[in-house]
Amino acid sequence: MDDAHRRWIADRETAVWSPHGIAALASTHWLDGGDRTYDGAPGRWRQDGDTIVGTDLPGEVRLAAGEQAQVGDVVVRAHLRDGTLALRVLDPQAAAQRGVSEIVRAPYDPALRVTGVFTPIALPSQTESVDGFRSSTVYDGTVSFTLAGRDLELTVTRDDATLFAAFADATSGSESYAFRFLRPPLPDDDGHVTVDLNRAYLPPCAFSDHYACVFPPPGNRWSVPVRAGELRVR
Template sequence: MNTGTDARAAWQTWREHRVTDISRPYGPLALTGTHWLADHPDGRIPGLPGRWDDDGDAVVLHATSADGLTADGAPLDGEIRLGPDAGPESARIAHGDRRLPVLRREGLWAVRDVDPAAPARRDFTGIDTYDHDPRWVVPGRFRPYGESRAVRVPNADGVRRELGLAGELTFTVDGAEHALQVAVEGDGSLWAVLADATSGTESYRFRFLRPPAPAADGTVIVDLNRTLLPPCAFADHFICPFPPPGNTLPFALRAGERNRSGA
């Protein structure tokens, strides 16, 4: 059985891992641009070499050796068809130390520019976080919907997009039951986009919560001390979804990450 000291030590380790992950060379702080090809019908993206064309089911990149691009680690001189990349670390296209992953959302293609020398990464000093408090560790229950739902919500770039939801996570704080609509990730863990009474004042305008996969009966421990900042808290070029209707908690959630240090 974990003691309070054990729980706090585990949380401190989690905090340290978060800072390491956020500040890695191709982490969120390194994103300097998300360029939608629909905004560049001639295929020319300011600041990016080559010509990037939307070809329906793929992006076609045309480049010469003078552009200095590499594809799968080799100099690119010609044409290559690209699908979505899993992330910047595995992006097929690079320009020096920069990685140029391809992204697809609701049928639209984009190219991201991820640069380890980004000012945001260079100037990063940490994450402001509320102190660990065992009262924010509560039992919860996940109740899946009969079938998945999708709601359109604003995103950080001002565009409304669909957010898939798989069920409802309920938990009790100070004697009152609360519910969050959640998605289920590939590994079975849950993902909630939420706001609370501190959002936009004491803390960032919204945050994420990622509880582990529930047990077979739906029970799951909800540790609100691990409430996360979304990627768009670290770089303006992410398209994080805002909370869906009903996911604003009516109390001050003084737990988890508050904001990027110095923000």
């Protein structure tokens, strides 16, 4: 294992287990325009256009999508999905109360770092989240690569920094969580992409039922096992 991968693991540990990190999500409350209290959230909360407003606090709190504020020991965050706002509450005690404290990882295997080829193509697809919410996504292309003699393909989106994919494999639901995420780097000028499955990581919903992660698209559900990266939460 090289130093870069050790740093990646350290960054993941911080992102997940810090006091208001990924594992700290205690609740998600979808707002409906009413002004009311919500379990675990101090104060009263309502939606005002594209903003969440909190009152009965030491001062009014206004949060646009993606913004957050600390109120006492908890952090409250505004989350947007298809035009609907939710109030999320991150509590430093949430992970301990659920009894989760460790990510189980597979041993690092350099053979699971391969080169793929990115093909840009718009791929509209219906999607479903773990809470049953249905929507649609236009994926940005595919990454084709060979793993242990098998030709595989990832349907991906892309942003300014990386590609992104959710995938499931033959270990999903038994040796590993139901699905995992991967963020390959952007392709080079020739379309080549490094696919490092050692950096497969658990989705937020592996740490808290209050996330609403999207299941992998059909092309990202493989019949081969991928014993790499993060496997499950202990």
